[in-house]
Amino acid sequence: MTNTRSRGAASRGGWIRQYHHPRGDAPTLVCFPHAGGSASAYFALSAALSEGAEALIVQYPGRQDRLDEPALKDLGELADGVVAALAPWTGRPLTLFGHSMGSVVAYEVARRLERGPGPGPAGLVVSGNMAPSVQRDQGVHLMNDEELMTWMSDLAGTPPAVLADKELLATIAPALRADFTALETYRHPEGSSVECPISGYVGDHDPHVPHDGFLRWAEHTKAEFTVQVFEGGHFYIEDQVQDVARSILRDLSAFVSRRLARHPLA
Template identity: 50%
Template sequence: MTTATEDSLWARTYHPAAKDGLGQLVCFPHAGGSASFFYPLSADLAAVTEVVAVQYPGRQDRHDETAPSDIGVLADLVYRALRPRLAARPVTLFGHSMGSVVAFEVARRMEADGLEPVHLFASGRGGPSVPRTGTVHLRDDAGIVAELQGLAGTDAALLADEDFLRMVMPALRADYTAVETYRCAADATLRCPITALNGDADPKAPHEEVLLWGRHTTGGFATRDFPGGHFYLVEQAAAVTDVLRRHLTGRATSPAVQSTAP
């Protein structure tokens, strides 16, 4: 049985939703990311929904916990902790990069358990059956830092702070291990619609791989490109928020199934 303590460990709600808010938007961070990454999104959408940001173990106030190094294990833990919350109100899932496949796996667990997510927004990652065969998790600490510097998603001052790096490195290595060892069958599908969002210059999520999300739903599928790289959603925050707001308020057009690469 899930306890209130478990829920508060995993789920962060930074802003009270409007009284008549529409369902909830559950957000899953990227590798090395934390719940606070979604603080601005929570503020921007508080008028229409409750934004729930997932806090993985091994970071910020959970830095003394061991971060799972397996996407399936992480999804199991998230689902166990948040199931009562996920069952209580309509749920839209949003994940960025590693968070996209964590959200996908949580959605699979929801559907297997008789719960129906409303929609999955997968950002900054090719379809889940596209394997990530990198070896970042095998590098030394300097090699992992170099990877983060290349993605330009972490404050350069933090990457130069030895105390900060000492605290976050175990979680970073675990996250990259989880990402680079994750495997998903090509026929694993959801019933809910999927919208794939990505930066048009993202080397980690080329468009042809992003299209492969369409293989993983029997619902509608659509894509939306934005200017930018892997962390396009920081620079394009207003546009991304508008896409989510339109979905949450019912003003978005239903996603049409698009053809995918063979």
Template identity: 50%
Template structure:
């Protein structure tokens, strides 16, 4: 594909500058979210904020990549800096082998993130990202490091009750068009991918890898994090019923609260004011809530 090695954004081109994806920023001063560790391809920081008081770590959806969240990063208030996780097999990691499981992804994120968090962050995981964020939080809590003070699970069914319609009937021999349709039907991948055969061949391995990881993911009913869980779910999401989203309360030893938005699986497109306000409030504060199981 022409320009693929230059842009690093083959599947979600949301970066406005010529290079598309700003270089990872790892600053040593005490007011930052990322400490002076060796650069890692796992973490992108599109809008460095040296004076930010809060850190938000964002975990993308299946088939998604870090640059999809560029606009959300730009919309955050000055006191919140976003770090976006970049899974292997896309953008600046295009030629890496996609991860084979949720556990493998969580292990990689944990190793990259743990030495780079001088304070307790907030986690925002959308769709598959909710499960990755959950598993990374469990690992950080077990290690006694700077674990998240809240997990925002967005458009994500609770781990032990999920009926994954996205991966239902998935087979390795499923045609490329059918695999792409699963992701594009939710709205998280741009339409231009379908019309570019070279681009399609570049992004499909990551999409297939994500769907396999989701299909194979299993967790015990008693698996839980110690931080509160805030659930964001849309009333018109065909993939995540309200009951499955509300069941996140069973996976925290703290509290869980649920916020219902109008829209579909990508209800936060355009960063509506209600979504931004609730997300930033969750980043700044941990609230007690009512468990919905």
């Protein structure tokens, strides 16, 4: 059951946000934003998920209400911070969802949770990214502010009004550069994988996620790997919120049912 301690921990700030509470008991989904993204990027998705999931949204340091904290430049440190913050929820099987950079952070959190004392994650949904073992250093973290924002504009994930606001861009740029530093300097531990199943989502016109690199997620689970293709580019999830929510809820239900069948007391 979702308890008051869990809900209080999600509302006080720090690493975890919760915008919508489910009706009654519901399986828990932890959502990880893209590079440069904040928890509010998942507000619409959280609303769509609230009928069937307790959606917890990760807030990385260095943005929005955590702007006074330094953004982390190491992906392992990001994962460690999330794992510590999830302590109130690790007594139940969690499902993790991450888009773009968030998919790799979610994967590293899953690896750590599987080594912990709790039941480990029930499943992992990865979106808009190549597998962790695929090298992805394009030198984005070395770009100047103007080049960095042009890159984000090309991804079609940054509103034009934001790109036109120089003062706002100066506020956003440090966290964005830190995120790309974390992602581009990340090296997957050779031979590592997770025990839980992975479901992969991708836009059918995403130029930043080569098909071969995306399919290599199958190498990183000892369970099943499934694929779902959505219409759209890198940020298809912003245009396909309801469809994405329905797919996540289906995967979430399947993951939890599978976990309970194999581990009734977990």
